[in-house]
Amino acid sequence: MEDLYREQILDRYKAPRHRGHLEDYDIAYEDDNPTCGDHIRIELKVQDGRVVDARFDGQGCAISQASADLLLDEVIGKPIEEVKQISKDDLLEILGITLGPVRLKCALLSLKVLKAGVYGLGA
Numbered sequence: 001m002e003d004l005y006r007e008q009i010l011d012r013y014k015a016p017r018h019r020g021h022l023e024d025y026d027i028a029y030e031d032d033n034p035t036c037g038d039h040i041r042i043e044l045k046v047q048d049g050r051v052v053d054a055r056f057d058g059q060g061c062a063i064s065q066a067s068a069d070l071l072l073d074e075v076i077g078k079p080i081e082e083v084k085q086i087s088k089d090d091l092l093e094i095l096g097i098t099l100g101p102v103r104l105k106c107a108l109l110s111l112k113v114l115k116a117g118v119y120g121l122g123a
Contacts, residue, residue, distance in 0.1 A: 006097060012066035018076075019069065020055045029117035030058070033109050036102070038064040040113045042072070050079050061106050063099070068110035070094050075114065083118050086111065 022043045030041035038060030045053040054076050056068040071091060075083045091111050092099070099107055 009062055009066040009095065012069040013062035016065065016069040018055055018072040019057060021057060022053060022055050027117045029113050031109065031113050031116065033105050036061065036106060038106055038109050040064065040068050040110050042068065042110065042113045042117055044117060046080060051075050051077065051083060056110065063103055064106040064109050067091065067095060067107045071110045071114060080118055
């Protein structure tokens with residue numbers, strides 16, 4: 001079963017659905033993982049308190065980039081208040097693979113960036 005999730009991660013890394021930039025975003029934040037060089041920027045378009053579109057850009061390993069893409073699948077269409085409730089465990093469940101401590105930081109970078117943006121740390 002884990003092989004299926006590995007294939008999904010490689011697919012999202014090679015052909016992400018949400019990579020790019022929004023012309024008119026309401027929330028944006030970016031950060032990096034200095035220990036490995038992964039970098040993620042997330043932009044959200046919000047209407048009536050709900051995420052209506054989202055994009056990410058960055059560079060890094062397959063896990064960091066696929067994690068961002070899969071996370072945006074999860075947030076598009078959700079109210080900001082629900083987005084704020086997405087947890088580390090939620091994201092790890094979406095990824096579906098077991099990760100060691102080093103790869104865990106790669107996988108969670110997108111969640112860190114998303115949370116900083118929705119809590120108003122970015123502009």
